[in-house]
Amino acid sequence: MSTERKTFVIGGFRAAGAASGVKPSGGMDLALICADEPVPAVGVFTGNDFKAAPVVLTRERLAAGTARAVVVNSGNANAATGEEGHADARAVTAAVAKELGIPEAEVLAASTGIIGHRLPVGRITAKIPELVARLRADGFMEAEEAIMTTDRFPKTSFREVTLGGKTVRIGGLAKGAGMIEPSMATMLSFVMTDAAVEREAMGRVFRHAVDRTFNAVTVDGCMSTNDTALLMASGRAGNRPVRSGTAAYGALRDGLCACLGDLARAMVRDGEGATKVIEIRVEEAATTREAKAVAKAVANANLVKAAFFGGDPNWGRIISAAGSLGLGLPEKAVRLYLEDVLLFAGGRGVGAPEPTLREIMARPEIAVTLRLGMGRRSWRVWASDLTFDYVRINAQYST
Amino acid sequence: MSTERKTFVIGGFRAAGAASGVKPSGGMDLALICADEPVPAVGVFTGNDFKAAPVVLTRERLAAGTARAVVVNSGNANAATGEEGHADARAVTAAVAKELGIPEAEVLAASTGIIGHRLPVGRITAKIPELVARLRADGFMEAEEAIMTTDRFPKTSFREVTLGGKTVRIGGLAKGAGMIEPSMATMLSFVMTDAAVEREAMGRVFRHAVDRTFNAVTVDGCMSTNDTALLMASGRAGNRPVRSGTAAYGALRDGLCACLGDLARAMVRDGEGATKVIEIRVEEAATTREAKAVAKAVANANLVKAAFFGGDPNWGRIISAAGSLGLGLPEKAVRLYLEDVLLFAGGRGVGAPEPTLREIMARPEIAVTLRLGMGRRSWRVWASDLTFDYVRINAQYST
Numbered sequence: 001m002s003t004e005r006k007t008f009v010i011g012g013f014r015a016a017g018a019a020s021g022v023k024p025s026g027g028m029d030l031a032l033i034c035a036d037e038p039v040p041a042v043g044v045f046t047g048n049d050f051k052a053a054p055v056v057l058t059r060e061r062l063a064a065g066t067a068r069a070v071v072v073n074s075g076n077a078n079a080a081t082g083e084e085g086h087a088d089a090r091a092v093t094a095a096v097a098k099e100l101g102i103p104e105a106e107v108l109a110a111s112t113g114i115i116g117h118r119l120p121v122g123r124i125t126a127k128i129p130e131l132v133a134r135l136r137a138d139g140f141m142e143a144e145e146a147i148m149t150t151d152r153f154p155k156t157s158f159r160e161v162t163l164g165g166k167t168v169r170i171g172g173l174a175k176g177a178g179m180i181e182p183s184m185a186t187m188l189s190f191v192m193t194d195a196a197v198e199r200e201a202m203g204r205v206f207r208h209a210v211d212r213t214f215n216a217v218t219v220d221g222c223m224s225t226n227d228t229a230l231l232m233a234s235g236r237a238g239n240r241p242v243r244s245g246t247a248a249y250g251a252l253r254d255g256l257c258a259c260l261g262d263l264a265r266a267m268v269r270d271g272e273g274a275t276k277v278i279e280i281r282v283e284e285a286a287t288t289r290e291a292k293a294v295a296k297a298v299a300n301a302n303l304v305k306a307a308f309f310g311g312d313p314n315w316g317r318i319i320s321a322a323g324s325l326g327l328g329l330p331e332k333a334v335r336l337y338l339e340d341v342l343l344f345a346g347g348r349g350v351g352a353p354e355p356t357l358r359e360i361m362a363r364p365e366i367a368v369t370l371r372l373g374m375g376r377r378s379w380r381v382w383a384s385d386l387t388f389d390y391v392r393i394n395a396q397y398s399t
Numbered sequence: 400m401s402t403e404r405k406t407f408v409i410g411g412f413r414a415a416g417a418a419s420g421v422k423p424s425g426g427m428d429l430a431l432i433c434a435d436e437p438v439p440a441v442g443v444f445t446g447n448d449f450k451a452a453p454v455v456l457t458r459e460r461l462a463a464g465t466a467r468a469v470v471v472n473s474g475n476a477n478a479a480t481g482e483e484g485h486a487d488a489r490a491v492t493a494a495v496a497k498e499l500g501i502p503e504a505e506v507l508a509a510s511t512g513i514i515g516h517r518l519p520v521g522r523i524t525a526k527i528p529e530l531v532a533r534l535r536a537d538g539f540m541e542a543e544e545a546i547m548t549t550d551r552f553p554k555t556s557f558r559e560v561t562l563g564g565k566t567v568r569i570g571g572l573a574k575g576a577g578m579i580e581p582s583m584a585t586m587l588s589f590v591m592t593d594a595a596v597e598r599e600a601m602g603r604v605f606r607h608a609v610d611r612t613f614n615a616v617t618v619d620g621c622m623s624t625n626d627t628a629l630l631m632a633s634g635r636a637g638n639r640p641v642r643s644g645t646a647a648y649g650a651l652r653d654g655l656c657a658c659l660g661d662l663a664r665a666m667v668r669d670g671e672g673a674t675k676v677i678e679i680r681v682e683e684a685a686t687t688r689e690a691k692a693v694a695k696a697v698a699n700a701n702l703v704k705a706a707f708f709g710g711d712p713n714w715g716r717i718i719s720a721a722g723s724l725g726l727g728l729p730e731k732a733v734r735l736y737l738e739d740v741l742l743f744a745g746g747r748g749v750g751a752p753e754p755t756l757r758e759i760m761a762r763p764e765i766a767v768t769l770r771l772g773m774g775r776r777s778w779r780v781w782a783s784d785l786t787f788d789y790v791r792i793n794a795q796y797s798t
Binding site for chain 1: 719
């Protein structure tokens, strides 16, 4: 699981955090991650039609294939801010580039916070000299603090992987608690590695890991305008550059999945108001697409999520959510398990013992398994429960 | 709007309600609607793969095109109950048929309540002689009471329409408060008319009205295993049978849409824990399908629903929900209105006055309009807000 509060060092990178006054609270709200030289970088972004200005800017700049720095603010999303918002994002990256003495095109940006308000650029740029001066190899925890919004705890993960006899390191930061959905929703994640990776393999391995981790968690089914996950690779480990289809690729993929999995599950544990993490496994689907769809339908069903909050083993709601897509699930073949306990088979409840179910439902992490009896594909998502605190937090956010 | 508590009479039909003990509370839980003779009947049902036994039975029996009676119980869904559940549903209809002295195939059934528990058939059948004895022309309010579950108020509607110089009557009952979604979710509705309608026109006009009413409301995005809407037409008004494509068809369609619209909006007003009805209009879409998809995405976004509960004019969440489908909405052309107040245009917030927005957000019924700038299609849905009470009700349902 996530190694909270533990700092880490990845050769070739430095980081820092600061309080610039974007957040009215005066808390940390500005982070900078900087590579010692331009390094290969890839990103995965929100699919929302209303992409925030920093998302548009960062996608454009990543076309070059390399980057040097990422500047991140919390407290303001710089989304739905028109042309001025794009100019604001560029102004922040220009200030960072000037202070670092590097081309502006090498600076990426990300933002998270309220939608529809202009970014206070003056406050941010005034803080950038201090931010750059604070950059240090063990500054990732400080950067993590500065990207948090409604997060209750920081989310970092560090993994070591051996590639062709060389040890490489993967370190990740993430923020995200609300607006989290299987298609990348308000979450930001920045992952650094000292591995050397070929460009094609880097894009492929990151997409693979993101699909199975960040895109497999849901808090509330809402997709943000700002979701951004970036991977930067310094190559300082001195390994032979990783290519697709090799053993080293497999090892890097597994390490990256482990690191991003830590961060993704931490986001669900920290879901707004969440008291439980529900792991939903769909097995024996005909296609991966159907397995994903069923898992997501269960994970996003408010009736299911509220029942888990209440510790109520109301398994009919899980069956009903799975069937609501009308995919033609074979009613008699489907089996439903709560942890190892069979609840439903042959088209009916099997009379599992109520005290056992209540004991399982009281746990902080609970696995639900649906075996569809249609094929051999599977998918897994992690969801939070729906609680009074979720409603309280989101009924009061901008007030 | 819905004419609550007002009873009505539709020539050719009688109804009754009773308490049979299915509900542990001892409340009314059994309803019977009966036509004086077999009448044309059509139905629309849940698309859930796990259809409840009464849904399967009623769909089969409706293939004959006519029906005589509908028996409905609340308190138990008779869903996920296997072969025994199907036998239970048949046993109840057999008891009704015997008491009425009619063929069993002319009796339809519907159930609502908890999933996965056997129906207490003995208690129900023991009550049927009394239920049949109670049948009367003004018994619809009593039947309505017996089909309610978590509903806070009864939902009935009565309309008169003139078809070719003849006045015909349309009367509808509905139940539904939770598990409500645009694709027919735990709602039951029974609509009686004394109009004479040709079979093809009857199916068509009912599907049209259901799509624009019951399928356009959402409480929690969850689809039930038991959704059933039935239309029965006695022909007692003596009008020339309504055919598709005629003026009378248009008048019947409008009357039916008005009647079902009353019931649908009443379901949202009575949504579990709901304090507000949000009308979401999507206009200027390229296709009706896209208009529906955007309206539904906004209507089901927990962040939007929680903001409405809190009276928070956080319009960024509406934009974000609309864009989350990735349909390629043209950011600069999209306009968002809260009632008549423009909030977003040209890709940015327009600085609508906060006090005006807060005043509107405090109203019990609020219209949101999204103009997409893509074409000429539109769609409208009604949604409830997401509240503490929704969570409370659904965290405790089966306990």
